[in-house]
Amino acid sequence: MEQIRCECGHENPYGTEICQSCGKPFDNKQDILNMRYEGVARRSQTYNKSLVDRIWNFFASVRVGMTMLFILLVASILGTIYPQQMYIPQTVEPLLYYEEQYGQLGYLYALLGFHNLYSSWWYITLLVLIGISITIASIDRFIPLYRSLKRQGVRRHPSFMSRQRIFGKSEVDHPEKVMHRVKAQLQKQRYRVREEDGALLGEKARFNRWGPYVVHVGLIILLIGALIRIMPGVTMEEYMWIRDGETVPVPGTDRQFYVKSEGFDLDVYDETSAEEWVPEEFRTEAVLYENVAEDKMGEPQLEEIKRQTIKVNQPLKHDTLKLYQSDFILNEFSEFSFHVKHKQSGDILGEVTVDLYQPQSQYDLGGGNKVELIEYYPDFELDENQQPATKSNIPNNPAFIFEVTTPHVPEGEHSWIFVGQKIEAPGNENQYELSISDVQFNNVSGLMVREERVLPIIYTGLGIAMIGLMMCYYWQHRRIWIQQEGNEIWLAAHTHKNWYGMQKEVVKLIESTELMNPSHLKISKDFLDKEE
Amino acid sequence: MADKVKNKRFVLRVTVLVIIALALGGALISAFMNDDTPVRVGEPAPDFRLDNVEGDSVRLSDFEGQGVFINFWATWCGPCREEMPDIQAQYEVFKDQGVEVLAVNIAESELAASRFAERLNLTFPILLDHDRTVTKQFEVGDIPSSFFIGPEGNVVDKHTGILTEDQIKAYMEKIRP
Numbered sequence: 001m002e003q004i005r006c007e008c009g010h011e012n013p014y015g016t017e018i019c020q021s022c023g024k025p026f027d028n029k030q031d032i033l034n035m036r037y038e039g040v041a042r043r044s045q046t047y048n049k050s051l052v053d054r055i056w057n058f059f060a061s062v063r064v065g066m067t068m069l070f071i072l073l074v075a076s077i078l079g080t081i082y083p084q085q086m087y088i089p090q091t092v093e094p095l096l097y098y099e100e101q102y103g104q105l106g107y108l109y110a111l112l113g114f115h116n117l118y119s120s121w122w123y124i125t126l127l128v129l130i131g132i133s134i135t136i137a138s139i140d141r142f143i144p145l146y147r148s149l150k151r152q153g154v155r156r157h158p159s160f161m162s163r164q165r166i167f168g169k170s171e172v173d174h175p176e177k178v179m180h181r182v183k184a185q186l187q188k189q190r191y192r193v194r195e196e197d198g199a200l201l202g203e204k205a206r207f208n209r210w211g212p213y214v215v216h217v218g219l220i221i222l223l224i225g226a227l228i229r230i231m232p233g234v235t236m237e238e239y240m241w242i243r244d245g246e247t248v249p250v251p252g253t254d255r256q257f258y259v260k261s262e263g264f265d266l267d268v269y270d271e272t273s274a275e276e277w278v279p280e281e282f283r284t285e286a287v288l289y290e291n292v293a294e295d296k297m298g299e300p301q302l303e304e305i306k307r308q309t310i311k312v313n314q315p316l317k318h319d320t321l322k323l324y325q326s327d328f329i330l331n332e333f334s335e336f337s338f339h340v341k342h343k344q345s346g347d348i349l350g351e352v353t354v355d356l357y358q359p360q361s362q363y364d365l366g367g368g369n370k371v372e373l374i375e376y377y378p379d380f381e382l383d384e385n386q387q388p389a390t391k392s393n394i395p396n397n398p399a400f401i402f403e404v405t406t407p408h409v410p411e412g413e414h415s416w417i418f419v420g421q422k423i424e425a426p427g428n429e430n431q432y433e434l435s436i437s438d439v440q441f442n443n444v445s446g447l448m449v450r451e452e453r454v455l456p457i458i459y460t461g462l463g464i465a466m467i468g469l470m471m472c473y474y475w476q477h478r479r480i481w482i483q484q485e486g487n488e489i490w491l492a493a494h495t496h497k498n499w500y501g502m503q504k505e506v507v508k509l510i511e512s513t514e515l516m517n518p519s520h521l522k523i524s525k526d527f528l529d530k531e532e
Numbered sequence: 533m534a535d536k537v538k539n540k541r542f543v544l545r546v547t548v549l550v551i552i553a554l555a556l557g558g559a560l561i562s563a564f565m566n567d568d569t570p571v572r573v574g575e576p577a578p579d580f581r582l583d584n585v586e587g588d589s590v591r592l593s594d595f596e597g598q599g600v601f602i603n604f605w606a607t608w609c610g611p612c613r614e615e616m617p618d619i620q621a622q623y624e625v626f627k628d629q630g631v632e633v634l635a636v637n638i639a640e641s642e643l644a645a646s647r648f649a650e651r652l653n654l655t656f657p658i659l660l661d662h663d664r665t666v667t668k669q670f671e672v673g674d675i676p677s678s679f680f681i682g683p684e685g686n687v688v689d690k691h692t693g694i695l696t697e698d699q700i701k702a703y704m705e706k707i708r709p
Contacts, residue, residue, distance in 0.1 A: 050542075052542065052545050052546060052549065053545075055549060056545050056549070125556065128552075128555060128556045129556075131552075131555070132552045132556075135548065135552070136548065139544075139548065227555075238668075248663045249663050249665055251664075251665075251668060252668075255665065297579065297580060297581035297591070298581060298589075357641060358641050358642065358643075359641055359643045360643070361643055373643065374647070375647055376641065376643055376644055376647070377644075378640075378641075378644070379608065383610060383613075384610070389607070389608065389610075389613075390607055390608045390644070391608055392608050393606065393607075393608060393638075393639055393640045393641075393644070
């Protein structure tokens with residue numbers, strides 16, 4: 001590919017629009033010069049021969065990048081239509097569940113894999129492709145731009161000057177003196193000034209031009225964080241139910257941590273009725289323990305680490321582990337108490353209290369009176385063979401079979417107790433009966449357990465992107481060229497944006513140095529609607 | 533000089549593209565690994581310790597050198613109730629040949645589990661997984677769920693759902709030392 005030789009003698013690479021040394025435009029036109037990327041030859045715009053170049057150019061294209069971002073956006077929205085698989089019951093077949101809950105559309109949703117969208121191979125591929133696109137597009141633009149700005153000369157070609165949007169020239173009597181004044185004034189206006197045989201270049205806030213690339217670096221860090229996050233074992237999210245007073249291992253920590261609930265509590269808005277109450281605040285008094293036992297599978301040795309009230313949005317934090325208040329069940333049965341009564345005399349032999357989670361089997365009432373719990377069904381039902389069974393391990397509908405043994409009935413007699421009804425063992429006339437004397441309730445707190453190790457990476461990425469955005473929007477890269485052309489002094493100015501501010505600075509410069517009358521300034525008005 | 537620049541550019545581009553290809557490959561591999569459960573056939577089974585209904589501590593590693601049939605069950609699970617007698621029948625055949633059955637009850641009371649075992653005359657150890665740690669460790673979703681551990685401690689096979697007596701027999705033959 002041949003080089004472009006400028007009249008100043010500089011060899012420019014093929015594709016260059018403005019000489020990188022003297023600033024002479026190569027297009028022989030008279031209109032306002034396009035200053036994008038300083039007229040530098042961008043590789044992706046010039047070479048398109050080898051496969052490597054083609055791949056490079058594909059990813060360097062902003063259009064391709066925007067298309068991928070758009071697809072990502074649409075896909076991410078689709079993923080929120082129905083709940084993701086992790087939020088549906090774990091024991092059901094996803095295809096059936098989505099069809100049952102959401103009909104044909106739901107079936108299609110699960111069939112296409114949208115129920116696992118954010119960890120699907122194509123979603124991850126898309127994320128990576130966007131990362132590639134951002135990286136390549138940045139390299140493709142940043143390197144030539146950086147070089148171009150670093151190498152820029154001070155004296156510019158006359159046609160470069162006259163084709164700037166702000167341009168003016170005037171005849172002065174003592175050009176050297178004026179140039180000296182102008183230099184001092186530029187410095188006063190906080191420009192960095194370079195001087196080269198009768199030419200001045202004042203430059204300000206060049207770092208503004210690096211803003212977009214800083215944003216990109218931030219986004220790439222963010223993307224890397226997101227990709228690490230979906231790798232197995234990096235992020236943990238578990239759910240646990242904990243009853244008042246219980247101490248249980250925190251799931252996902254391999255019994256490293258245990259948590260105890262010292263009670264769940266709930267406040268309800270006063271205005272709401274008993275039927276349609278709305279919780280105002282709910283909280284768990286929690287204690288976090290670390291299991292310091294050498295053998296995590298053996299008997300735990302618990303050391304208290306932290307004691308805290310967990311509220312919604314106020315999780316208990318320990319290093320990367322977080323426990324969030326998430327849900328609750330109020331008034332689960334926890335204990336039933338029964339009076340054992342001699343039917344004929346009405347004498348009460350004693351009371352039996354059954355823990356519904358860990359029931360004992362033997363209860364000694366003294367005086368040779370014994371009660372044995374021989375069967376316990378926490379969630380009673382009759383199975384397909386009409387046999388007593390339990391639907392779950394939660395005491396929603398407890399049923400009991402007791403055997404009462406006393407000196408009067410040494411062979412024992414059986415009583416069936418369901419919530420609300422008693423049935424005696426068929427064929428026998430019982431002498432004793434058991435009746436419910438007390439019921440204790442428990443609250444159950446639902447905690448979300450999360451372990452986030454990647455969050456610092458994600459916040460770093462966001463922070464860098466934010467700094468980049470500030471570099472983009474709060475500063476402007478401004479340049480003013482002033483040079484002697486014979487006994488004239490020429491002035492041209494360029495800014496990356498905010499032309500109005502640039503104009504004011506130029507006017508201030510020429511007025512305070514009496515360089516020229518502001519009316520000599522040629523200002524192309526089209527910049528007002530043509531901001532870069 | 534121009535050739536040198538071109539060469540440098542080519543090297544840069546190839547390097548960037550190779551790094552990217554590696555990143556993409558890594559991301560995809562990790563995405564696929566996500567679908568895998570930690571208890572994989574052919575790999576060592578995770579060790580665990582639970583109490584049995586008698587209150588004794590039982591470890592999976594205690595049974596090294598024997599075949600172990602781990603069955604996750606609950607009294608509220610109909611198919612579990614159904615397959616238990618078949619497991620018991622085959623246990624009686626295979627226990628003298630070095631095959632042990634560990635029936636892990638999921639989060640029920642000791643009373644419920646032991647009464648159930650008594651009713652069905654189960655003679656193998658009934659383990660209590662009160663806090664579902666082992667159930668989670670083995671990523672058990674649907675029950676009954678069965679894992680077959682060979683004498684050297686590797687997962688030989690796994691099965692979700694009810695087993696027929698013939699299947700139980702075939703699996704036990706597979707893990708017999």
